Amino acid sequence: MSTDEQASHPWNLESPLSAVPAAVDTQLQKYLQQSQQEFSHINPLVDGAIAVLRDFIVNGGKRVRPTFAWAGIRAALEGGGGSLDALCGIGMDAPSSAPAELSAHSTAVLNALSSFEFIQACALIHDDIIDRSDTRRGFPTAHRTFESRHRERGWLGSSQHYGVSQAILIGDLAFAWADDLYNGSGLSINALHRARPAWRAMRTEVIAGQILDIAVEANGSEDVADSFAVIKYKTASYTVARPLHIGAALAGAGERTVNMLRNVGQDIGEAFQLRDDQLGVFGDPEVTGKPSGDDLRTGKRTTLINEALRRGDAAQATALRKGLGKGEESTEADIERLRDIIHDTGAQAEVEKLIEARTQRAIESLRAGGLGADITTELTQLAEKLTHRRF
Amino acid sequence: MSTDEQASHPWNLESPLSAVPAAVDTQLQKYLQQSQQEFSHINPLVDGAIAVLRDFIVNGGKRVRPTFAWAGIRAALEGGGGSLDALCGIGMDAPSSAPAELSAHSTAVLNALSSFEFIQACALIHDDIIDRSDTRRGFPTAHRTFESRHRERGWLGSSQHYGVSQAILIGDLAFAWADDLYNGSGLSINALHRARPAWRAMRTEVIAGQILDIAVEANGSEDVADSFAVIKYKTASYTVARPLHIGAALAGAGERTVNMLRNVGQDIGEAFQLRDDQLGVFGDPEVTGKPSGDDLRTGKRTTLINEALRRGDAAQATALRKGLGKGEESTEADIERLRDIIHDTGAQAEVEKLIEARTQRAIESLRAGGLGADITTELTQLAEKLTHRRF
Incomplete structure (x- = not known):
């Protein structure tokens, strides 16, 4: 060329x-x-x-889903058991x-x-x-x-x-x-046929995750299991795991590679959203471009907030519930007090641990995944970038 | 069996x-x-x-679209140049x-x-x-x-x-x-591939028809061309022409049959919706199950109403505009007066003529279409039923 x-x-x-x-x-x-x-x-x-x-x-838009789909294709082609013939016919x-x-x-x-x-x-x-x-x-x-x-x-x-x-x-x-x-x-028609269940699952899961999100917001759930289920379907599956899965299936990856990528994707996706929860409370507005303590002002029951409510003593939980969702009414000092409570309950550290565990597990799985050096490095860097970002 | x-x-x-x-x-x-x-x-x-x-x-639901899609398949199989092999592989x-x-x-x-x-x-x-x-x-x-x-x-x-x-x-x-x-x-994969453009067109057209419908309602258009464009895409294409087209394409019909069915479908679909316009003004509530003069009460600018506004003299148009969209406020006598005006402008007869012309053209095309006797008869009966219905 x-x-x-x-x-x-x-x-x-x-x-x-x-x-x-x-x-x-x-x-x-x-x-x-x-x-x-x-x-x-x-x-x-x-x-x-x-x-x-x-x-x-x-x-x-950052085109995250196309990027992971391409990563899935390349993983299949670079050591994952797939082929250009499987992909393109x-x-x-x-x-x-x-x-x-x-x-x-x-x-x-x-x-x-x-x-x-x-x-x-x-x-x-x-x-x-x-x-x-x-x-x-x-x-x-x-x-x-x-x-x-x-x-x-x-x-x-x-x-x-x-x-x-x-x-x-x-x-x-x-x-x-x-x-x-x-x-x-x-x-190729065979490629599309192979990826059909994953394509179906991705579309159903993102809608289901959103249905769940507004239902648990409406019923006032403060259950970590509920906020985590929203993360799982609305973000992790839809944004990372299924795009990787679809890409891998399109290019004819072997079952072992597909499963590895799905697990890696789920971990990266969950860590990505948990990072979002942290930034929604502790993020620097100069960097995130969102209002300081955005999630505290909206009162959204994220996994971080629900974890704080679960871990906090009665006084902490009461203070949190009272202070959440006040929008513009909250002063910077109010927000700072809520941040302190969330920190003191140990929820911030716990969520950080969850992020770290998932990111590390994903990276180890990738390193042991038998894929080529290029795609392994690129995917590892992307995982690091998305889960350690400050915006 | x-x-x-x-x-x-x-x-x-x-x-x-x-x-x-x-x-x-x-x-x-x-x-x-x-x-x-x-x-x-x-x-x-x-x-x-x-x-x-x-x-x-x-x-x-009357399952009208599946019925026309099946008619398209059968037309292809019964003299339209298609085959079970094309359909099912x-x-x-x-x-x-x-x-x-x-x-x-x-x-x-x-x-x-x-x-x-x-x-x-x-x-x-x-x-x-x-x-x-x-x-x-x-x-x-x-x-x-x-x-x-x-x-x-x-x-x-x-x-x-x-x-x-x-x-x-x-x-x-x-x-x-x-x-x-x-x-x-x-x-069969080839069947789905052949029908892809029609499947795409059907879904885009029904959405486009609905976009247009609410846009012309909002801008207050009383142009027959606008209300007719809504009929064309939101109803005729979506309900009849494209299902026939998709069915025929799936079963591998020849180009002549596909074109004939699309034209027939467009005619039946337009006549079907124009009949709806007539029933919305002149329909017997005991038979339609809808309020008497439903379209007069909502004030929707259907093709029938727009035709009456176009044909009416200044007094008739003013009386119509004044009386439309009054909902429950309109007495049965008010509704009857509006009906009389629409009748007197010649719009009712004109729309009836449009229905008849489309129905007859569709039936003639079907009879000359070279399809088998069974599907020709069944489609003709369906066209008659949908365009001459009283509910």
Whole structure:
């Protein structure tokens, strides 16, 4: 491949994990543009709604799920018992002699990786309605965008309800297109067939995790088992374990590798969310970009908070319950007092221990996993980065 | 096959269109039970939410989309250039000598047909949120069911918002399972591949139609072109044309048959919705089960109403606009006056003419379509029934 071709096709089947976000960004833009064109005949009003989805998707995101899916594929290919033939089907026997084919296969992989971002778009757009969030990544949320348009144009009826309604629908559209992009990716039919149970599980688990999240918030549960179940399905499975699983299954990894990656993914994912719990209480607002003591102000019963309530004596628990969920009412001193209680109960240290244990277990499993040096190193670094992050 | 076997497997690859609803009902129950079991380990609260989806799906519906999809398959098989081999793949060469195989293929077809009802469940559950509907088929809508549970249990936060949130999520779950059931139906991989563009178009079009519907309601459009575009995508494509198209593509119909069925489906679907417009104004509440002059009371700008506004003189249009959307305020005499105006503008007769022209064109195309006598007759009868119905 010449330098020119590399410049226009920077993504290939040897790309490192770190190359995923930029490559996925490009592919998403392309797919969105094509799809918008494909359905532009329906009506300009529909076109305008699709544009909101497009802006939402291209305006950032760390592309974590595509990255783990690529890690799963590479793990399968680099010592995990998989093959390019299993992934891409016929035509992969002699990739070196067929650069055009190779490029088609690279694109197929990139399509499949990008499809995870459409599921994420649906999840976030619908979550933002449920959480009544006004902004996401510094931009108005989808339902607020539709609401503003309605208001600016002086349209009939409730602007607020109109915003929610259109956001429900473009979330649905994103979910439909996730399946279209994934199943029409160009990956081999056998690959898609092998990964079908994992694809099904991922989508069901993230929805189930969210159903559970709002149910335990509503029933006032302070049970660590409940908050942990939310972590398990809404974050760990969906964000790490299943993307790794799907990638590995697509590329035909052996059962031992698949199981190892799923366990590693579950550990990394749980540690990732527990880190989020810690940052939600102890994080530096200058670094996280979120308000100081964000989870304390919202009063969300995270695993960290529930652990503190469980461990605290009666006075500590009472003080915590009284101080949580006060929003802007809490002064910085109030927040600091709540932090001290959580620290004093030993919950902060316990959660830190849980994070460390999971991260270490994941890294040891990876090192003993028999995969190639490159993917082992890259995945280990990613695990460290996600679980030790400060934002 | 013995009589006993027939009783326990009443569905087979020669079943008439009229057999679809009962067969789909049974298959949906089975799939929902299996799926509920498959994810029962997550949490009883999730199980309870899935139960709401199950009740929603099994509590009726006419199974119109599965019926048209089966019509598309049969059209392909009965003179349309398709084959059982195209539909079900290897193993269909000698069906008569392999009753076990035949049963597996029947099940695969039934899975694919049933999957349309999961899309419909998502569409209806989300539509009911958007339309703020309290009941559906005589039962509380999904968001109202979750809302009641929340209230009865004295849970925290807004019962209304909780209901909407959980209903958004189980609608999403239904949408995910539609794809799972369809792509995992057991139909041949080539069949699914052939039908992919139609499957994509159907899902995008129904969402786009709904986006358009609420946008033109909000912007106050009284343009016949706008209300007709909603009919075209939200109803005709989604309910008739695309299910026929998907069925035909799955079974490998020739291009001529596919195009004929798509046109026929578009005509039947448009006539079906225009009949709905007529019944919404002129229908007998004793027969329709809906309030007298339902569309007049809601003030929805249907094609019939827009046609009346377009044709009416200034006095008629003013009287119409003034009288529409008054809900319970309108007396039976008010409704009767509005009906008279719509009749006098010629809109009623014009819409009747549109229905008749579409129905006749569809029937003529079917008769000239070169398909077998059975499917031609059954589809013709179905077209007549749907477009001449009184409820």
